[in-house]
Amino acid sequence: MEKPAISKSRSQQASKVDKPTSNVHEHAETGRSFWPFKPLSGLYQDVFIILSWIAIWQIGRIVEYTEHASVWFPAAGYTLACFLVLGWRAVVPIMVAAIAITVWNGHNYLLPLSNVEMMWGGVLFGVAHMLPYYAGASVLGHLLRKPDVTTPQLIVSFLIIGCISSLVATQLVIGSLVLTNQMSAADIKEAMLPFWIGDMAGVVVLAPLFAGLLVKISAASKIDLLAFSNCASSDLHSYFKKVAINLALILFVMLLAKLTQSRDSAFAIFFLAITHMWIACTESTKRNVISLAISSLCIVLLVHIFALMDYVKVYQFALNVIAANALFGIAIPQLQADNALLKDRVFVDTLTQAYTREYLAQRSALEMAQSRESGSSLYFVMFDLDKFKRINDELGHVDGDNALRRLSQVTKDIVRKADVFARFGGDEFVLLLPNINEQNALNLVEKVREGINAIIISEVSLSSSFGVTLMQQSDTLETLIQRADRALYASKEKGGNTITLK
Numbered sequence: 001m002e003k004p005a006i007s008k009s010r011s012q013q014a015s016k017v018d019k020p021t022s023n024v025h026e027h028a029e030t031g032r033s034f035w036p037f038k039p040l041s042g043l044y045q046d047v048f049i050i051l052s053w054i055a056i057w058q059i060g061r062i063v064e065y066t067e068h069a070s071v072w073f074p075a076a077g078y079t080l081a082c083f084l085v086l087g088w089r090a091v092v093p094i095m096v097a098a099i100a101i102t103v104w105n106g107h108n109y110l111l112p113l114s115n116v117e118m119m120w121g122g123v124l125f126g127v128a129h130m131l132p133y134y135a136g137a138s139v140l141g142h143l144l145r146k147p148d149v150t151t152p153q154l155i156v157s158f159l160i161i162g163c164i165s166s167l168v169a170t171q172l173v174i175g176s177l178v179l180t181n182q183m184s185a186a187d188i189k190e191a192m193l194p195f196w197i198g199d200m201a202g203v204v205v206l207a208p209l210f211a212g213l214l215v216k217i218s219a220a221s222k223i224d225l226l227a228f229s230n231c232a233s234s235d236l237h238s239y240f241k242k243v244a245i246n247l248a249l250i251l252f253v254m255l256l257a258k259l260t261q262s263r264d265s266a267f268a269i270f271f272l273a274i275t276h277m278w279i280a281c282t283e284s285t286k287r288n289v290i291s292l293a294i295s296s297l298c299i300v301l302l303v304h305i306f307a308l309m310d311y312v313k314v315y316q317f318a319l320n321v322i323a324a325n326a327l328f329g330i331a332i333p334q335l336q337a338d339n340a341l342l343k344d345r346v347f348v349d350t351l352t353q354a355y356t357r358e359y360l361a362q363r364s365a366l367e368m369a370q371s372r373e374s375g376s377s378l379y380f381v382m383f384d385l386d387k388f389k390r391i392n393d394e395l396g397h398v399d400g401d402n403a404l405r406r407l408s409q410v411t412k413d414i415v416r417k418a419d420v421f422a423r424f425g426g427d428e429f430v431l432l433l434p435n436i437n438e439q440n441a442l443n444l445v446e447k448v449r450e451g452i453n454a455i456i457i458s459e460v461s462l463s464s465s466f467g468v469t470l471m472q473q474s475d476t477l478e479t480l481i482q483r484a485d486r487a488l489y490a491s492k493e494k495g496g497n498t499i500t501l502k
């Protein structure tokens with residue numbers, strides 16, 4: 001049978017109606033395949049969090065704007081992701097990491113503080129840093145576990161939470177740094193904005209990737225990210241091509257800024273929104289967040305290499321906006337998959353995998369119009385199992401269902417690609433045979449009759465009766481059904497297992 005050709009819209013072409021998508025999450029990317037070790041727990045997990053947090057914090061120093069203020073602070077995203085995935089279990093390792101980094105930093109910035117003072121500074125920093133992200137992660141985790149929250153609602157919530165928690169973290173951490181004499185009060189004004197956008201970029205751009213990794217690495221994940229899994233990916237080669245275009249664009253606009261030394265040219269980075277939206281709409285969630293992380297890392301490295309620190313805030317604002325856009329794109333492939341599933345449910349009968357009556361109505365309108373226009377023939381066939389009620393009554397409904405499934409398979413194997421085979425209801429089926437002469441139509445129907453007659457269910461052989469009619473110019477679907485139904489009734493009158501042409 002041919003694929004349905006009811007509508008020619010792009011989304012409909014993309015969804016294959018004749019191959020029902022039985023499970024949208026079939027290709028859910030929730031396996032731990034990339035992580036070759038046993039999932040971490042207990043002390044191993046704590047040590048992993050401490051070391052990875054410190055390493056991620058260090059990466060943020062590539063674009064330190066002023067002392068203590070990095071305009072790209074991946075540790076913020078990592079903290080939020082840790083709390084989201086591990087809950088309170090992440091508090092101790094992050095606190096240890098915060099203290100270690102504060103002491104290390106104190107020595108690095110040559111602060112005139114004793115080790116004990118620096119450790120207290122670390123505790124205060126840890127609390128100030130963790131509190132807002134813990135609160136944000138708790139709200140987000142709660143929303144994630146609610147089944148009625150949609151993907152777009154989750155994404156809006158994540159963006160709001162990312163914006164607010166990073167703002168609060170900025171205020172608290174700067175306060176803690178000033179309180180513990182690690183930062184001068186005079187520097188607050190200069191540090192505030194870069195600090196905030198740095199944290200926000202860390203959260204909005206990187207937290208989704210960190211959360212995805214932690215879910216796979218940890219044995220004690222509090223969340224699953226199934227809701228964000230989709231299979232709308234192209235092949236790997238095509239994905240790499242898109243990422244390469246992204247990187248080339250970043251390189252081009254940042255080189256432009258370096259050569260022109262003009263702040264205006266830095267704004268060209270916003271063109272990246274186009275390529276990221278392209279990835280978001282055509283690739284899986286995982287690839288989407290990975291490409292955002294690659295772009296942000298690349299921008300940060302180029303700021304460093306090309307000495308573009310004067311424009312870094314433009315780049316970071318751009319990254320936040322682009323990431324927010326791209327995250328919304330996650331919903332698009334998912335909506336497409338849901339749409340395809342819905343269409344399958346409406347157009348394909350779940351028991352027999354024949355088309356439904358709804359599909360028949362739409363497809364016959366098309367076929368009838370085409371037949372009128374071209375003058376080609378269109379045969380309409382109704383058929384029904386003989387004494388099916390008895391099969392149900394004597395053998396049970398499981399065998400009855402089996403009979404319907406076998407009938408459907410046999411019929412599908414016989415009809416041509418262009419024919420339409422639909423379940424009209426109960427044990428009644430319809431065949432729409434376009435572009436065929438009377439003899440061939442009757443031969444085809446005879447083959448179906450014989451095929452059904454050869455089916456044996458629990459030692460009972462099936463048989464069916466057929467009513468066949470040729471579409472006339474004045475016919476509507478209703479008149480076709482009526483005529484075919486009368487022909488079918490005549491076959492039943494003759495004792496069944498017969499074909500009648502009217």
Ligand SMILES: Nc1nc2c(ncn2[C@@H]2O[C@H](COP(=O)(O)OP(=O)(O)OP(=O)(O)O)[C@@H](O)[C@H]2O)c(=O)[nH]1
Pocket residue numbers: 351384385386387388389390392396397398399400401404425426427492496
């Ligand atoms: N097992 C099963 N039975 C179904 C399904 N849909 C309808 N039926 C049964 O199909 C039977 C149809 O019976 P009738 O329309 O009276 O016809 P019949 O017994 O085949 O008799 P004739 O058509 O006159 O030969 C009813 O018993 C329905 O309950 C289904 O999805 N599965």
